[in-house]
Amino acid sequence: MKIVHIADLHIGRRLNDFSLIDDQRYVLNQIIESLDNIKPDVLIIAGDVYDKANPSAEAFEVWDDFLTQLSHRRIHVLIISGNHDSQERLGVGRALFEEHDIYLASHYTGSIPVVTLKDDFGPVHFHMIPYIKPSMVRNCHPEFTGTTFQEAFEFIFQDLKINQKDRNVAIAHQFVIGNGTTPILSDSEIGPSVGGLDAIDASLFKAFDYVALGHIHRPQAIGRDSIRYAGSPLKYSFSEWMHKKQLIVINLDKDVSISFMDMKPLRDVRILKGPLQELYEIGKKDITEDYIHAILTDDIIQEDALHKLRSVYLNLVSLDFDNARTSSETSLSRASEILEQKPYDLFNAFFTTLNGRDFNQEESEIVSAMIDEIQEENL
Secondary structure (H helix, E strand, O other), X not given: OEEEEEOOOOEOOEEOOEEOHHHHHHHHHHHHHHHHHHOOOEEEEEOOXXXXXXXXXXXXXXXXXXXXXXXXXXXEEEEEOOOOXXXXXXXXXXXXXXXXXXXXXXXXXOOOOEEEEEEOOEEEEEEEOOOOOHHHHHHHOOOOOOOOHHHHHHHHHOOOOOOOOOEEEEEEEOEEEEXXXXXXOOOXXXXXXXXXXXEEEHHHHOOOOEEEEEXXXXXXXXXXXXXXEOOOOOOOOHHHOOOOOEEEEEEEOOOEXXXXXXXXXXXXXXXXXXXXXXXXXXXXXXXXXXXXXXXXOOOOOOOOHHHHHHOOEOOEEEXXXXXXXXXXXXXXXXXHHHHHOOHHHHHHHHHHHHHOOOOOHHHHHHHHHHHHHHHHHOO
């Protein structure tokens, strides 16, 4: 069975003040063309269809057009919700979509829906896990008393009926860690819903032949090669400017083989660094509509720098400076911030970075006593 795995469309997303709707329409059409060439049996969309829970009419139109094009092809489409999606809005029309082989798992109802498809090698069971928080599990199962995402998924997976003789695929939109490593993040997904208590361990998915993940915007494997984040089809922040956006193509026969197809954006996201005049001359020779973040290295900052660069870079999104003065100011600012913090807060921040949680009561008392002892010795 041939499967294409994508995620994190974020339809309606903006890059600062720039709308990306035309870029998204372009890349979704490119995905349709790629599907026509690849001819997969299944397309997986692993969450975050929309960028906002209340998408604009324009974003809804782009998604509707994409679904319509998919419905005209002999492809089974499996879609789950992400943390950015409105589960109610995404689930509208679910029964009608299923008549066109488009399956939606928009919200957790107490169990995980399974779609079973067959090929020459037998059945493949697709376990469609919408974005889940511990509170959602408690709402459906009052007996669940856990507070972390790990505990929630351990509870949910107790009831999964997995036939190891068949092939099984999990689709999820969560923060998954594996073998002591965490996914490589970018600025466009960092927030309260990524990392820390939200983490679940990849070992929970050991029974699955392939795990199709969404949530992280850089394509990458986590835990093992067959547990993968598809990444977003477009670069949604300048921290992603070196990312290679791809479609993941999975051949799931007796074994699992994985290949990739590069995506080409309508407009790239790039960072340019150098003196103002040098960047200006490059812009005059190399006319581009790419989204640009310019970093000027001049020691003397010209007042008209933004206007001058925008005259040659039509989509100049942002401007920054990196010279002796700004480097010194940044270092002094960071040093000042650290000096203003209390020793306990510095210890706690370091501990949280390593462990993804604050001190518990016992740890807090030990650290406080240690700090008091050191301070007394220095009196």
